[in-house]
Amino acid sequence: xxxxxxxxxxxxxxxxxxxxxxxxxxxxxxxxxxxxxxxxxxxxxxxxxxxxxxxxxxxxxxxxxxxxxxxxxxxxxxxxxxxxxxxxxxxxxxxxxxxxxxxxxxxxxxxxxxxxxxxxxxxxxxxxxxxxxxxxxxxxxxxxxxxxxxxxxxxxxxxxxxxxxxxxxxxxxxxxxxxxxxxxxxxxxxxxxxxxxxxxxxxxxxxxxxxxxxxxxxxxxxxxxxxxxxxxxxxxxxxxxxxxxxxxxxxxxxxxxxxxxxxxxxxxxxxxxxxxxxxxxxxxxxxxxxxxxxxxxxxxxxxxxxxxxxxxxxxxxxxxxxxxxxxxxxxxxxxxxxxxxxxxxxxxxxxxxxxxxxxxxxxxxxxxxxxxxxxxxxxxxxxxxxxxxxxxxxxxxxxxxxxxxxxxxx
Amino acid sequence: xxxxxxxxxxxxxxxxxxxxxxxxxxxxxxxxxxxxxxxxxxxxxxxxxxxxxxxxxxxxxxxxxxxxxxxxxxxxxxxxxxxxxxxxxxxxxxxxxxxxxxxxxxxxxxxxxxxxxxxxxxxxxxxxxxxxxxxxxxxxxxxxxxxxxxxxxxxxxxxxxxxxxxxxxxxxxxxxxxxxxxxxxxxxxxxxxxxxxxxxxxxxxxxxxxxxxxxxxxxxxxxxxxxxxxxxxxxxxxxxxxxxxxxxxxxxxxxxxxxxxxxxxxxxxxxxxxxxxxxxxxxxxxxxxxxxxxxxxxxxxxxxxxxxxxxxxxxxxxxxxxxxxxxxxxxxxxxxxxxxxxxxxxxxxxxxxxxxxxxxxxxxxxxxxxxxxxxxxxxxxxxxxxxxxxxxxxxxxxxxxxxxxxxxxx
Numbered sequence: 001x002x003x004x005x006x007x008x009x010x011x012x013x014x015x016x017x018x019x020x021x022x023x024x025x026x027x028x029x030x031x032x033x034x035x036x037x038x039x040x041x042x043x044x045x046x047x048x049x050x051x052x053x054x055x056x057x058x059x060x061x062x063x064x065x066x067x068x069x070x071x072x073x074x075x076x077x078x079x080x081x082x083x084x085x086x087x088x089x090x091x092x093x094x095x096x097x098x099x100x101x102x103x104x105x106x107x108x109x110x111x112x113x114x115x116x117x118x119x120x121x122x123x124x125x126x127x128x129x130x131x132x133x134x135x136x137x138x139x140x141x142x143x144x145x146x147x148x149x150x151x152x153x154x155x156x157x158x159x160x161x162x163x164x165x166x167x168x169x170x171x172x173x174x175x176x177x178x179x180x181x182x183x184x185x186x187x188x189x190x191x192x193x194x195x196x197x198x199x200x201x202x203x204x205x206x207x208x209x210x211x212x213x214x215x216x217x218x219x220x221x222x223x224x225x226x227x228x229x230x231x232x233x234x235x236x237x238x239x240x241x242x243x244x245x246x247x248x249x250x251x252x253x254x255x256x257x258x259x260x261x262x263x264x265x266x267x268x269x270x271x272x273x274x275x276x277x278x279x280x281x282x283x284x285x286x287x288x289x290x291x292x293x294x295x296x297x298x299x300x301x302x303x304x305x306x307x308x309x310x311x312x313x314x315x316x317x318x319x320x321x322x323x324x325x326x327x328x329x330x331x332x333x334x335x336x337x338x339x340x341x342x343x344x345x346x347x348x349x350x351x352x353x354x355x356x357x358x359x360x361x362x363x364x365x366x367x368x369x370x371x372x373x374x375x376x377x378x379x380x381x382x383x384x385x386x387x388x389x390x391x392x393x394x395x396x397x398x399x400x401x402x403x404x405x406x407x408x409x410x
Numbered sequence: 411x412x413x414x415x416x417x418x419x420x421x422x423x424x425x426x427x428x429x430x431x432x433x434x435x436x437x438x439x440x441x442x443x444x445x446x447x448x449x450x451x452x453x454x455x456x457x458x459x460x461x462x463x464x465x466x467x468x469x470x471x472x473x474x475x476x477x478x479x480x481x482x483x484x485x486x487x488x489x490x491x492x493x494x495x496x497x498x499x500x501x502x503x504x505x506x507x508x509x510x511x512x513x514x515x516x517x518x519x520x521x522x523x524x525x526x527x528x529x530x531x532x533x534x535x536x537x538x539x540x541x542x543x544x545x546x547x548x549x550x551x552x553x554x555x556x557x558x559x560x561x562x563x564x565x566x567x568x569x570x571x572x573x574x575x576x577x578x579x580x581x582x583x584x585x586x587x588x589x590x591x592x593x594x595x596x597x598x599x600x601x602x603x604x605x606x607x608x609x610x611x612x613x614x615x616x617x618x619x620x621x622x623x624x625x626x627x628x629x630x631x632x633x634x635x636x637x638x639x640x641x642x643x644x645x646x647x648x649x650x651x652x653x654x655x656x657x658x659x660x661x662x663x664x665x666x667x668x669x670x671x672x673x674x675x676x677x678x679x680x681x682x683x684x685x686x687x688x689x690x691x692x693x694x695x696x697x698x699x700x701x702x703x704x705x706x707x708x709x710x711x712x713x714x715x716x717x718x719x720x721x722x723x724x725x726x727x728x729x730x731x732x733x734x735x736x737x738x739x740x741x742x743x744x745x746x747x748x749x750x751x752x753x754x755x756x757x758x759x760x761x762x763x764x765x766x767x768x769x770x771x772x773x774x775x776x777x778x779x780x781x782x783x784x785x786x787x788x789x790x791x792x793x794x795x796x797x798x799x800x801x802x803x804x805x806x807x808x809x810x811x812x813x814x815x816x817x818x819x820x
Binding site for chain 2: 002038055057058059060086088089091092093094123124125127128209215229230231232233234310311312313316317319320322324325326327329330331332333334335336337339340343344354356357358359397398399402405406
C-alpha cells in the first residue's frame, strides 16, 4: 500500500553543513524494503564523546541493550542503523546478531566493538540476519563522506512519509559550533524517555557526563513530550555524539556558562525533530499542542496533558474538525490527577469554550468550528488548582492510521 | 451518518420475563434523536433496595453526583434515564436540571426525590432542559407495564447498534428468583469501575449492603474488565434494584450461603451485558479476550492485559487480521509492570507464537493468519514470573471507529 505524504510535511528541508569529525555512508542491504537505502554507517574521529537515552520498555530490543552497555564508556567511533527490522524480541539470535554487526563495523572502522553504537527499527520478532551487513559495511567504510545529511535521514525511515532533519549553530567567541540531527517516526510513539530513533552530532568538545546531563534535561520537553498513539516502542534510541573538532575550549562541567547555551541549542534541535515526528504521525492531518496549566504540579500537568493527547475520542474529534470540548473534560476526568470540575476552563486557540464547570457564556460555535479547520491547533486547559504546567504535542487520529497499521507486516 | 449494525450483534435476543415489583415506560422526548424513544421511567414498589457503582472520573456528570448522594439511602422507588445528552460539565444548570427531573418523577410516582435515581448519556457539555421531562414523565407514569424489556433496552441507546439485554434465573428451594439487566455502550469505554449505563433488576429480597458488596465483587471481572477505546466516561452508572417480591427469605448477610449463589447469577448477567458492550464497541468487527497469567500479582496481570487491550497498534493489527504478536510484546513492555522479556510466551488461540524471548520454533504463519480471520479471538500471555492472572475483553480498532467519532456531535 502506498502511503500518501503527510499534509504536514515541510515544504523545504534544511541544508545541514558538514561537521568535522563525522563521515557517513548509506546502502541498500535489502533487509525489508526494496529500491531504497536501509543501512546507515557513521564513523566518528577518535575523541568523540557520546550520550544517549533509550526506551524504558521492559521488552527492549537487542540493539537497545547493546547501547545501554556501551553508553557508560562515553566514547564512540561508529554508529550502524538499519530500518525494516527492529531485531526486538529475537532472543539469543538477536544478541548474537548485534554482536556480529558490531564486530563487522569495528573491523571496517578499525576500532573496538564497544565503541560501536547500534539501532534497528521495523518489524518486531523477526530474526535479523547480521550476515546481510558483512560485505555491506566493508564497502560503506570505503566511501564515507561528510554530506549530504539528507542521505542518513532517508536511510532510517520506516513508515515515515518525509525525512526529518534539524540543525543549530551556536557562536562561542566567534567560533561556530554546529549541531545536526536526524530522526524517524512515525507510529508506536509514546516515548517513555526517547522516542524511536534520533541521532544528533555536534563538533562541540564536551565531556560525556555533561552531554548526558544536558540530554536528560532537554529530552523531557522535546521527545518525551510527544505522543502519536500512546504506544511505546521497544527500540526507542536517541544518541548524541560530540566530535570535539570545533576550535573552542571543551565544556568539562555543567558550571561552565556555555553548557546552558549549548544545551538550549541542543534543545532546539531535539524539539524541532520531535515536532517533525508528530507531524508525520501515522495518518496525521493536524498537529495539536495540548497545554495544561493550573495543575498541582508540573508532573500532574504532564499526566493530564498526556491523557488528553492520547485520548482516541479527542483525536478523532480533532480529525473530524469537531470542537468537541466535552471529550477534553472526559480526558481530564480520567487522568486520575487532582482536578475540580467546577474550576476547569478550556480554550481552543484563543477561544474560551468552557469555564467554571460549564460551557462558557461567550462560547461561539461558528468561530470555534472555523478554528478547528486549521492544521495547527492549540488546546489549553487551566485546572485552576495550582501552578503546575506542561505541554504535550500530538496529532489527530484518522483513517490513515488504520490503513497503515492494519497491514504493516504485509 | 447511518452506522451499520455491528457484525458481532446477537442473532436473537432473550425474552426477559416480567419481574414483580417493577414497571416501566419509555417515551420520545426529542432530546437529541428523532423518531425513537429516548427516555425511560422505571417504577419500583416500596421496599426495593438499591446498590450501584459509578464512574471514578473527577469530572462526573450531574446525574452521577445525584446517584452518589442517594445510594447510601439504599432504597429506590424510581429511575429516569435519558439518552442524547449526558448533562455532564453543565455546572449549576446541570445540578438544577437533575433536581427538577427528580422532583417531576417523585411527584409522578408519589415518592421522595431521594428515592429517584437518574442517569443521562450522550453529548457532554450541552445543558439539558429538564422542562422536556415535565409532561412526559406524568404521562409515562399512567402507562407503566412490566414488559417487554426490549423497550427500556432500546430507549437508553446512543451510538449502540443493537440493544443489550441479559437475564438469569436462580432456584432457591423451588422458588424462582429472577435477574434482568440492560446496558448501553458503545464508545468512551474504559470503565474505571462501572461503564456507561447498565440497570439490573431482581425480585430477590436482599439487604442493600449485601447487594452492594456482591456488586462490588462482580463488577471487577465484568464491566471493569472491558475496554473499547481506553476513554473513561463522565457518566458511567451501574445500578441494581431488588424489589424483594420473590417468595423467599431475605438475604440479610454475606454469610447467608445463598449470597454467593445469587452473586454468581448476578455476575453472569453483568458479564453477559459487558461482553455485549464490547461486541458493540464503536466500529468493532472482532471480539478479543486478552488473558494474562504468570504476573507477579492479579493487579499487575490486569494492568498488563489492559495495556495490550488498549493499544491502538494491537487493535489495528487485529482489525487487519495480522498476527503481529510483536505489538503484544511492545504492549507488555510499556505496561510498566514486572516482566522479563526472555520469560515471556504468547499464544493466539491455542497457537504458540512466541516463547522465551523470541518467536516460537513451532510458529506457523499460515495457521496463525487463518486463526486471525475469526470473529472471536483469544490472546494469551504468560509473563513467567508468578501466579497473578487477569482477563480483559476488548474489540478491534477500525475505520468504523473513526467514522463514528469524527462527527459525533453533528
